[in-house]
Amino acid sequence: MFTAEGIDVIKTPPQAPRANAFAERWVGTIRRECTDRMFIVGQRHLAAVLAEYMAHYGHRPHRSLGQQPPNPPSGATDLTTARVRRRPILGGLINEYSQAA
Template sequence: MIRDRDSKYTAAFDDVFTAEGIEVLRTPPRAPRANAYAERWVRTVRRECLDRMLIYNQRHLLAILEEYVAHYNDHRPHQARHQQPPNAADTPPPSVADLTAARVRRRKILNGLINEYSQAA
């Protein structure tokens, strides 16, 4: 497990993981880029979701993050995966549809903050 050197992580925190056989690695001091994947995730979820909403309490935050994570992994395009979401099968993207003849369905995510579009049957 990779973690930063924040004082909230006590020796007891590390002991729990060590007892399970998990090696705890601490990032170097004053190196915010040491855990680039986590930093990128935090920046994305803040920019696309949390900075645009008023969070009432922890329960509300967890509900919002759960819905956003489902969108992020199942629908949101990722440039490194050729515009496919992480949970998509490794199949080529569908052919381009003629939108003058096709019906498009919109699904609101996070009360309309994000919209997902798909072709209606």
């Protein structure tokens, strides 16, 4: 499938976590923040949990970006009049906070 698209597949050596650091970082993050804290009861449940977490992951704060999401919202906000809205993710395991309109 990959060779038909002209993509070279590079196999990583076994038990070499630094060989594919981006994948290892993603797996570690999703385990620490999500699956290690839940009881997964089946493949369908796991797929639903991972889909919801991946939707959350794209706009959560990242430490390497100075606690900003990859695509931060633009504009300044007056914090004296702002109301905060909490939205639970994964049944409250993770919470997202945003400004209420």
